[in-house]
Amino acid sequence: MSQSVVPAVEEKQTDTLPTLTFEEYRFYQSDSDVQYELYKGKLIPMPTATVLHIKICEYLVYKLQRYLAAHNLDLVVKTGLGVRTDEDKSRIPDVVVCTKSLLEQAAARAGAGILDFDEKPLLVVEVVSENRRADYVIKRGEYELANVPEYCIVDPKNGKQKIRLFALIEGEDGYTYTDYLPGEEMVSVVFPDLILSVDEILNPTLVEELINAEQARLLELGQEAATERQRADNERQRANDERQRADDERQRANDESQRADDERQRAEKLVARLRELGVDPDSL
Secondary structure: OEEOOOOOOOOOOOOOOOEOOHHHHHOOOOOOOOOEEEEOOEEEEOOOOOHHHHHHHHHHHHHHHHHHHHOOOOEEEEOOOEEEEEOOEEEOOOEEEEEHHHHHHHHOOOOOOEEOOOOOOOEEEEEOOOOHHHHHHHHHHHHHHOOOOEEEEEEOOOOOOEEEEEEEOOOOOOEEEEEEOOOOEEEOOOOOOOEEEHHHHHOOOOHHHHHHHHHHHHHHHHHHHHHHHHHHHHHHHHHHHHHHHHHHHHHHHHHHHHHHHHHHHHHHHHHHHHHHOOOOHHHO
16 A cells, blocks of 8 residues: 655647537537547547446456445446536546435536536446546546545456555545555445445456356345245145144044034933933943
């Protein structure tokens, strides 16, 4: 873990692109499908993502969404959501975690979906692509100055694979960071119960396969539950049958008792009649 110092480093600019204010950037429409970030008023084109880049982002969204749901947190996980980092700077992290209310504020106003409010997103994630300096140095400084509580860099490049987690720690001056290497587990500062395998993040399973496995497991659990319900129903039926047999036995016993009482009453009547006739029943 080390202490940060925000370096004065700038990205290369594309001189042909216009210089914009933040408000102009919010409403800027490009003629191409290229997304742009804003750095000191200049538009910075974002490179097309690799398949691995896409897989990592989708995997993190999948894991984060299920973590938030499991812990009943009123938060959302989004991609493509902008984060304003300074007066004339705005970034589009690969993954953003924020409150629902913050997302609703951004949705309620016209223009691009950018978080530009006093409340900050809780976590932003950048997957390292072509411009490594931008992720490790420039954006790190911007997110720190913008008081984003946690900034996660996922670096999948062979030979440099790691996850670097920056966090604002109470009592510390600015970001501190921890590197998590392959074979280790990453532990979030903002979400201390969120523990993810570095290997799984860097080499993620397709989300579709995870969903299929999840559905198969749900189906298996449903079948197990149905089997248990059937077993319970069978047990209840056996118990009902036993109760019915016991009731039948009691009824038969009652019938036998009633027949015995009837026989006794008939015998007593016969004895009484014999005596009326002057016959001693004991002499018979």
